[in-house]
Amino acid sequence: MRASLRTGSAGAAALCLSLVALPAHATPPGPGVRGRVIAQSTVGGTDYILRKITVPPGQATGWHYHDGPLYAYVKQGTLSHFDSRCARDGRYRAGDSLTESPGPTNVHIGRNLGSKPLVLDVLYVLPHGSPLSEDAPNPGCPFQ
Template sequence: MSSTSRLGKVRRTIVMTGCAAALAFGSSSALATPGSGVTGTVLAQGTSAGTLKVKAKGRTDVIVRSITIAPGGTTGWHYHPGQLIAVVKSGTLTRTLQDCSVEVSTAGTSFIEPAGSRHIHVGRNLGTEPVELYVTYLVPKGSPLSLDADAPACAGS
């Protein structure tokens, strides 16, 4: 196995076990903030035989995860290298976007997050019950599901 393959596999493993609940309101620090209180389980995954209509050349990994954010939990500021589609199963998710606008998603609603570093965001559970999400990621083959990012200037210091 090449070192590039191993790196991609390690990166995917790290992201799938800890980074993947990318969504809510974080610290007002100007630096990247770690997530806390977030767990995820891969429900299904596969690689497309051809290119899906995402901003990627080549094959696309499709990963479906169940994500839980505990009360008070946060994803930390991050972005996704591919698009994702999320459905809120229970609880209320509060997301702060790169322009510091806030979006609130409740049980039974869904949202789409675009790909790329121009779409940083943070997700928080400000409620008293866990937030449960079903998330489908469409990422370039071998890419991580999310990447840490610094908080935007509008988030304060």
Template structure:
């Protein structure tokens, strides 16, 4: 409950900031569109609020984050996989998730549904860090 409160607080704080469109940077992503809704820096941290839409059949590509990511599923279903290709969560509209930082947390998100997946994401990154870092595909096969 405390984590959910922090996510909502960060989302609320970032909502009032400038709007700047961008494209998702993880490669090889397919059908992923991102839009920065707000960004602010406090101390040595960047707080970025971003809306990410993943088309049906789309994927984020294998990647990791330099900071912690807090996400809420605003629409659709996210299938989330660890670097050993095991499912670490199926998140539906209204669900929240946290992605820890570091190259030891490589993951991929897929939309295997027929409707778009919409995520509202707060990145808490070291100042100047990219939103995501590309990672090589692991030596395993995703289910399905």
């Protein structure tokens, strides 16, 4: 494991969603949603990827799920997290952390309903070679 990730992995795990899907077909992220890789490493058959994700006010990540667990830390703003039943299953403010469970039964969307950018540090723990997220269609919610 690279030193930059090793020194930050415990903190990142404590900190740490992506919430940001890769370019998607059914429900792409809103305009201006972006992610930047901070560190990455592969140990055994597992990829560890730490990213900074920014979601502008009024935008969302698009519906998606992950092939492995995800750990996130809210650095700025407020994350409104919704599950596939259209229910808000979490509201996370600056200083809060959250975990997302993997698999297609855990489809979700992250929305920034606030007035300032949402900034997250996200640690992905994925099977080697998996995408950061898997696109999913809107499960029938009245919002995107």
